[in-house]
Amino acid sequence: MISPCTGTIVSNEQLSRTIWLLRVEAPVIAQQVEPGQFVQVRVTSTYDPLLRTPLSVHDSDPDRGTIDLLYQTVGTSTQLLSNYREQMRLDILGPLGKGFTLPTGPKSSFALLVAGGIGIAPMLLLARFLMANQVSTRLLYGARTASDMVRIDAFEKLGVTVACSTDDGSYGVRGNVVDLLADFLQSGAGGEIFACGPTPMLKALQSLARERELAAQLSLEAYMACGLGACLGCAVAVPGGGYKHVCTDGPVFAAWEVEL
Amino acid sequence: MVVDLSVSIGSLQLKNPVLTASGTFGYGLEFRRFGNLGALGGVVVKGTTLQPRAGNKPQRIVETAAGMLNSIGLENPGVDFFLTHYLPQLRDLGVTTIVNLAGNTIDEYCQLAERLQQPGIAALELNISCPNVKAGGMAFGTSEEVVYQVVQAVRRHTKLPLIVKLSPNVTDIAAIARAAEAAGADAISLINTLLGMAVDIRTRRPILGNVVGGLSGPAIKPVALRMVWQVAQAVKVPIIGMGGIMTASDAIEFLLCGASAVQIGAANFVEPTTAWRVIDGIAEYLEQQGIASVRELIGSLQI
Ligand SMILES: Cc1cc2nc3c(=O)[nH]c(=O)nc-3n(C[C@H](O)[C@H](O)[C@H](O)COP(=O)(O)OP(=O)(O)OC[C@H]3O[C@@H](n4cnc5c(N)ncnc54)[C@H](O)[C@@H]3O)c2cc1C
Ligand SMILES: Cc1cc2nc3c(=O)[nH]c(=O)nc-3n(C[C@H](O)[C@H](O)[C@H](O)COP(=O)(O)O)c2cc1C
Ligand code: FES
Numbered sequence A: 001m002i003s004p005c006t007g008t009i010v011s012n013e014q015l016s017r018t019i020w021l022l023r024v025e026a027p028v029i030a031q032q033v034e035p036g037q038f039v040q041v042r043v044t045s046t047y048d049p050l051l052r053t054p055l056s057v058h059d060s061d062p063d064r065g066t067i068d069l070l071y072q073t074v075g076t077s078t079q080l081l082s083n084y085r086e087q088m089r090l091d092i093l094g095p096l097g098k099g100f101t102l103p104t105g106p107k108s109s110f111a112l113l114v115a116g117g118i119g120i121a122p123m124l125l126l127a128r129f130l131m132a133n134q135v136s137t138r139l140l141y142g143a144r145t146a147s148d149m150v151r152i153d154a155f156e157k158l159g160v161t162v163a164c165s166t167d168d169g170s171y172g173v174r175g176n177v178v179d180l181l182a183d184f185l186q187s188g189a190g191g192e193i194f195a196c197g198p199t200p201m202l203k204a205l206q207s208l209a210r211e212r213e214l215a216a217q218l219s220l221e222a223y224m225a226c227g228l229g230a231c232l233g234c235a236v237a238v239p240g241g242g243y244k245h246v247c248t249d250g251p252v253f254a255a256w257e258v259e260l
Numbered sequence B: 001m002v003v004d005l006s007v008s009i010g011s012l013q014l015k016n017p018v019l020t021a022s023g024t025f026g027y028g029l030e031f032r033r034f035g036n037l038g039a040l041g042g043v044v045v046k047g048t049t050l051q052p053r054a055g056n057k058p059q060r061i062v063e064t065a066a067g068m069l070n071s072i073g074l075e076n077p078g079v080d081f082f083l084t085h086y087l088p089q090l091r092d093l094g095v096t097t098i099v100n101l102a103g104n105t106i107d108e109y110c111q112l113a114e115r116l117q118q119p120g121i122a123a124l125e126l127n128i129s130c131p132n133v134k135a136g137g138m139a140f141g142t143s144e145e146v147v148y149q150v151v152q153a154v155r156r157h158t159k160l161p162l163i164v165k166l167s168p169n170v171t172d173i174a175a176i177a178r179a180a181e182a183a184g185a186d187a188i189s190l191i192n193t194l195l196g197m198a199v200d201i202r203t204r205r206p207i208l209g210n211v212v213g214g215l216s217g218p219a220i221k222p223v224a225l226r227m228v229w230q231v232a233q234a235v236k237v238p239i240i241g242m243g244g245i246m247t248a249s250d251a252i253e254f255l256l257c258g259a260s261a262v263q264i265g266a267a268n269f270v271e272p273t274t275a276w277r278v279i280d281g282i283a284e285y286l287e288q289q290g291i292a293s294v295r296e297l298i299g300s301l302q303i
Helices: A027-032 A076-082 A123-132 A152-158 A177-186 A199-212 B029-034 B079-092 B106-115 B144-156 B173-182 B218-234 B248-256 B274-289
Strands: A003-014 A019-025 A038-042 A053-056 A059-061 A066-072 A089-096 A110-116 A136-143 A161-166 A192-196 A216-219 A235-237 A243-245 A252-254 B007-009 B012-014 B018-020 B042-048 B061-064 B067-070 B097-101 B121-127 B162-165 B187-190 B194-197 B212-216 B239-241 B261-264
Touching (some): A019 A076, A019 A089, A066 A076, A123 A192, A136 A177, A192 A199, A199 A216, B029 B079, B061 B212, B079 B106, B173 B187, B173 B218, B212 B218, B261 B274
Parallel strands (some): B018 B042, B018 B261, B042 B097
Antiparallel strands (some): A003 A019, A003 A089, A038 A053, A235 A243, B007 B012, B061 B067, B194 B212
16 A cells, blocks of 8 residues: 655765765555665655655664665755755655565575665665575675765674675775676575666676576666656566566566566 | 536536546556545546557656656557456446547547447547658647548547547647537647657757657646637637646636636646645635635636
């Protein structure tokens, strides 16, 4: 059940030059949200910007009735969101979309979380669910530079093994996160891949997963208007022709389902 | 004071003057969690074609100042799927369902109209902003003669109330409206989206995959109001107005300019409960002003 709600902001904290962590009271969403789902936030009641902003649910606390959003200030909407302070009210619609499918196999199954940049956002709630299901979980996290890497402590606190890469080598291995994954797989390790990040990264991952015959789930982005399956704006091509819709068929897709 | 919200669009009786616009409310079912669909004046479903259509290549939407551009390209599962899959659900929910027809030839429009002569369909809305393939892809709605031909042809193939939805991308909207009326339209709806474009200076490319797209949202309201007013002077058939309606007061402006009903479009994306809020807001306005029936507002603009 999707509900429009107006939640009170608990905190809105700047973690890096461009990345912010927002906690907001949204009890219904906190109860219902599954890893990989998103919300549509209305950052202003004026018409500039007009449309809502899709953001993944970063974490949720059903007991306290709060959800966390992790966002990068890239333009008008996300800048406006960073102006919100505690006690202010925020209009949120969600949870929306189809999230990650959790492994149902034997308890020994292995999850490889691969995040590029702000693609780290949906990974924390996913890690929380996986760890609760006793799936051993490893995070491979790539960013441009050390100061862009956020929330590593939150993953470690859950017991997730974290390996990092940066483009400039200022934190972890120098290089991109797909190479980091390839190196890791070289050692004979396997597991199911859960990924979120820029499209070029997901594309590279898609071919790597195909090569190594690994199952992979990709969380995609698209320009959205409604987030509800009504406008058909968020199309992503599928092999053999035609389109699926990121807001309702996704944002998470099996790697073979989509043509990036 | 109990106010009367009912209006009639030719032989079509509506509980209230608030409908949802084609392409912005899916098949209604996507919004049933936000309110009672049966309480709306009506739901105009996504543009429906004879055969399924995949739609245009992404990027399909982009936000612009107080508005948005879209180039969806009429993605839809085709009329047969609509009839077997969506119509029964809409009928069960008691929705006043209006089907928006899109075709590339007059014959396609006629075949669609015949196929849609079904219980549970309250009216047809003819989208004449589609490219006419036999005329080099120029939109049907841009020439008086072609509008007359397509409306007259469809008229012969349906007994349902026929609403003709005008494109604003024309020189003389009143002349087009008169052609539709003369050819047998029961009502006129307007405006469809205004053709527009957006550019990315970093890539030096158009933002939309289709290069151009349709502009909607608050940005187009002044143009839409002007066109509704001009058409109201030109024809006797009822008018359904739309373009940038976000609130009840926006909707009332359209009624004052001569619309008998309105459609809510892009606002559904911003606030999915808009249509219900607009109904409540119109009722409140009538109460406050001591007006017994919404029909008293229609065309009551003082010049
Ligand atoms: C399902 C989903 C989940 C998302 N989750 C998160 C998240 O958890 N954290 C986060 O920081 N961001 C997330 N995003 C991306 C976020 O929605 C956009 O960054 C945001 O809408 C930008 O709005 P703006 O007005 O600040 O920037 P704009 O001024 O609109 O754009 C700034 C730049 O961002 C690009 N952009 C804008 N909107 C999108 C979009 N919808 N998809 C891809 N690129 C876009 C533009 O091309 C431009 O280069 C998600 C997107 C989707 C579709
Ligand atoms: C995403 C989108 C899809 C649309 N699809 C259709 C369509 O299939 N058929 C049609 O006649 N109009 C279509 N329209 C136009 C709307 O019905 C409406 O005429 C227009 O958007 C102006 O109203 P608004 O400013 O309130 O959105 C579409 C508009 C949008 C934004
Ligand atoms: S964003 Fe409207 S259908 Fe996906």
